[in-house]
Structures are given as structure tokens and as C-alpha cells.
Amino acid sequence: MTFATTDLCDDHPQLLDDGRLAILPPGYKHYGRQVTFSGRVTTLKVFEDNALVRSTLEAPGNGNVLVIDGGASMRRALVGGQLALLAQDNGWAGIVVDGCVRDSDEINACEIGVRALGVHPQKSAKKGVGERNIRVAIGGVFVQPGDWLYADADGVLIAQQKLA
Secondary structure, eight states: OOOOHHHHHHHOHHHHHHTSEEEOOSOOEEESSOSSEEEEEEEEEOSSBOHHHHHHHTSOOTTOEEEEEOTTOOSSEEEOHHHHHHHHHTTOOEEEEEEEEOOHHHHHTSSSEEEEEEEOSSBOBOSOOSEESSOEEETTEEEOTTOEEEEETTEEEEESSOOO
16 A cells, blocks of 8 residues: 555645644654555554563454554563564564564564664663553554554554545
């Protein structure tokens, strides 16, 4: 699928007006080889613990995008090079982290798209604390499992329906 987030916004002003299409705030940095990616959303809510991130990415991604509400923590990384490679190998289109990643050179070698607030060298805890497939808030934007995410160099969109 070829798209531009600018065109999607221009083509769907009514969805923007009524909230069925939302834009994540600027500030999410790009990692991975896929600058442009899209897919149906799977959600996680975790805080400085990535055990659920690993178990989710171990499952077939089927072209989906994992959206991780990490509480915008800048104190630990939730995704590193091993998890990005796992996501790539299991067919995930991308990952959006409301928090940090690490091993950025390794992530940048993977054929997926990743957005995150920044990088941090410290790994996360592995206690398995968190929730899967619930409504989350990323940068003030509500994201539901089954929504559609569209990301490119100009931004990240969350749509309640697949956009043509």
C-alpha cells in the first residue's frame, strides 16, 4: 500500500473533524528501515517492563503494528535490537513506543518501521506486568486494538477504519 499521511489528512477532513482520524503529536523519532508503514493495531500498556512486548512479538504479526503505551518513560528502553529482529521475522509491520528504544543501530538494520520518543541504554524489567489489547493513550491520542496506523516521514495517524 502506498500512501502519504498528508494526503490521508487532506482526503479525510471529516474524519479529522469528528475524531475518527487522529494525529500523534510530533516528537516520535524514526528507527528501522521502513520509514513508511501501516497496519491494524495491537496494543500493550506496560511501564519499564518489556516481557509482554517480547511475548507479543513472538506471535505472528500478520502485518500488524504494535502500539506500546510505555507511559512516556524516558528511564528505560522497551524495545531493542533483538525485539526488532523478532518483529521483522514474525511479520510485524512496525512498532510505536510511547517511551524509549535501545540498540538503535541494530533496529535501523531491520526491515520494519519503529517510532519512539528516544533512545536509552538501560534495559527494562522482565516481570510481565502490563495489559494487552486494551484502549491506550499515546501522546494524548486514544488508540484501540483494531484501529489502523499509518506512519511516514511526516507523521503518525490513527484511524478507526482502514483508509483507501
